[in-house]
Amino acid sequence: MDTIARVLPKLPQDIVTCDQDIVAAYTTDFRRLYSGSARALLRPRDTAEVQAIVRACAEAHVPLVPQGGNTSYCTAATPSRSGDELIVSLERMNRVRDLDPGNLSVTADAGIVLSELQRAADDAGLLLPLSLGSQQSCRIGGNLSTNAGGVSVLRYGMARDLVLGLEVVLPDGALYSELSPLRKNNSGYDVKQLFIGAEGTLGIITGASLKLTRKPQQTITAFLAIRHIEDLSGILDAAQRETGEAITSFEYISETSLQLLLASRPDFRRPLAEPADHYVLMEASTSSSALNLEEASTQLLAALMESGLVTDGTIATSGQQAADFWRLRENIPEAEVHHGGSVKHDVAVRTSRLAAFVQAASKIANEDRPGAILSVYGHVGDGNVHFNVVAPRGVSAPEFKARFEEEVSPKIYELAFDMGGTFSAEYGIGRVKLDLLARLGAASKVDIMRLVKQALDPKGLMNPGKVIPSFN
Ligand SMILES: Cc1cc2nc3c(=O)[nH]c(=O)nc-3n(C[C@H](O)[C@H](O)[C@H](O)COP(=O)(O)OP(=O)(O)OC[C@H]3O[C@@H](n4cnc5c(N)ncnc54)[C@H](O)[C@@H]3O)c2cc1C
Structure with a gap:
């Protein structure tokens, strides 16, 4: 009997799906760059079931591909074409385990969709400051495994900067659990960081404790036309100074990207009267209702226009107008597809x-x-x-x-x-940037990565063929 056929009967049958009409949706990546195959899809409901899967697969030498929302841009979450790998989707593990407003933290299952966790924070009057274009589909475990960036990195950092604690099923089925949402914890190596950005090659993240922040009381969204691209860093510097470091997003859009978008979406409008070569979509926010962010932003815009760095600009006067500016930025990838x-x-x-x-x-x-x-x-x-x-x-x-x-x-x-x-x-790296990592990665980095992989996953069963050039 082959190894997969030996493993599947050992698992709770209601977490195993072999129906290829269902499995097929999990074997091709979001951008349709790569189609693999898998004989079964495993959808555990809790950490114990993830452990049972990993233990059974480790024993039988069956490789696993962890999957969140399958929005990876580097085909990291799709199985190979061999049919030898099983997919573990975390989509049924989607509970908020604990939200502590006094500690500004939330602990959740790894399979929760990012926008749902944002909503849970919002309902508690708080903000989860991780925001990316795929947030209606991507899941927290995927965000941490890719160390996702997005539009708020400038203020709040990458996904790893938001992590207080992590729970991970290791490649032999053992559990690493350091979920307590402590702000300070210097008890040895910061082991959780190993799994963040590892793209599922070192274990399966099953839960995470994340930092929350206070919800903004004022948000200013501005769309600016820039004369020279060289002026971007000077404009950012002025904006940070004048708003008291309140800038959360500073996004560049070229006229070419805007033209692609407008050609594919006739329902979208230019935000400014005249075209320019370069634009910035800038957002500032503060949790204070006493500071006058609007006045600071208006003065900033006037000064930038007077200096000639900005040739035109507008500050959104309503939530709808701010959302319209963001729609322009967020729909550029779709326009490229078009x-x-x-x-x-x-x-x-x-x-x-x-x-x-x-x-x-x-x-x-x-x-x-x-x-x-x-x-x-x-x-x-x-x-x-x-x-x-x-x-x-x-x-x-x-x-x-x-x-x-x-x-x-x-x-x-x-x-x-x-x-x-x-x-x-x-x-990230996935399977599409393996050669670049080998060629252009930092000196000795791949050697160290191999040592870590060898130590944690000596059988090479976790997401094989991704991130580590030629392991096993
Ligand atoms: C429209 C669009 C916009 C995007 N914008 C951004 C952006 O601004 N910034 C950005 O960084 N990315 C962006 N992305 C890329 C993508 O959304 C992110 O990489 C996201 O974090 C992936 O999350 P996911 O849940 O879809 O993970 P998946 O695609 O399912 O998986 C990604 C990787 O993580 C692993 N993985 C998933 N879950 C787990 C788990 N629980 N444990 C261990 N490993 C796991 C997978 O094996 C795979 O290697 C965008 C994608 C799209 C489609």
């Missing part, structure tokens, strides 16, 4: 080098592929730019993308590397 999809370069450099990176990368792309559409946008307040390239009109998108990825993308990643940056700012 135009045949993009080659994505999720790059970060120092904020002080960001403009130089965009200019040099644009030069490379324009020289190599004249007519390519450069959809550049991103979380530039964190030095993170999505340098995305769409096929010129009339050119076959799949062919263009494949050749660009092979022939031009390496030059763009090397440029980021030469400028002291990274080839993966927030999406």
Whole structure:
């Protein structure tokens, strides 16, 4: 009998699904870059069931692929084509275990959808400051396993910065549980950090304690037209100073990205009367109702326009208008899909080098592929730019993308590397950036990662083929 056939009968049958009509939805990634296969999908309801699965699979040498919302941008949550792996979806583990307003913390199952956990915090008059475009689908375990970024990193940090405690089922089925939401805990190595950003290769996260913050009493959302991309860091600096470090988001949108969006969504409107080459969507917030953030923001905008750094700008006068600004930013990836999809370069450099990176990368792309559409946008307040390239009109998108990825993308990643940056700012490695990690990762990093993997998962059963170049 094969190993999978030996494992499945040992598990509670109501957590096992072999119906391929159901399993199929879990074997292809969100962007449809990769389709794998799995004979069964396992959907445990609690940590004990996750342990039972992992123990049985460890004993029989069956590899597992943990899955949250399956929104990974690097096919990290999809099984290989071999059919030898089982998928463990955490979707049935979706409870809030404890919300402590006095401690500003929440403890929840790893399978809870991010927007649902945000809602639970909101109902308690608090804010979970993790926010990304996929928040209606992605799940906390996935967010932590990818160390997700998003639009509030500037103020609150990456997902790892929000974690107070973690519960993880280790590759042999043992439980690491350090869930207490303590603000200070120097009792030995900070073991939980190992699992954050590990993309399911070191264990299955089953629960997490996260920091909450006070809910903003005032939020200012502004849309600015920028004369020169080189001025971005100066504008951010002025904004932080004038608002008392209240900036939560500082998002760049190029005119090219906006044009792609408006062409695919005729129901969307330009927020400013005249087109410009560069825009910033900026948000500031404070939990104070005494400070006058509106006055500070209005003065800031006036000063930026007087200095010529900003050529036009508007501050949203209603929640609806603020939401309309955000819809522009959030729908750019969809607009790229509408135009045949993009080659994505999720790059970060120092904020002080960001403009130089965009200019040099644009030069490379324009020289190599004249007519390519450069959809550049991103979380530039964190030095993170999505340098995305769409096929010129009339050119076959799949062919263009494949050749660009092979022939031009390496030059763009090397440029980021030469400028002291990274080839993966927030999406991770998955199976699509293994070669980049091997080539452009920090010295000795892959060696250390292998040692950690060997120590925790010597059989190589946790999400094989992802993150660690050629393990086992
Ligand atoms: C429209 C859109 C916008 C996006 N915007 C952003 C953005 O702004 N910033 C950003 O960082 N990302 C973004 N992403 C990428 C993606 O949403 C994030 O990486 C997200 O954190 C993945 O969560 P998930 O639950 O979907 O994880 P999945 O895709 O299911 O899994 C991702 C990885 O985590 C592992 N994993 C999942 N759950 C667990 C668990 N419980 N234990 C151990 N391992 C686990 C998987 O094996 C896989 O390796 C975006 C994606 C989309 C589609």
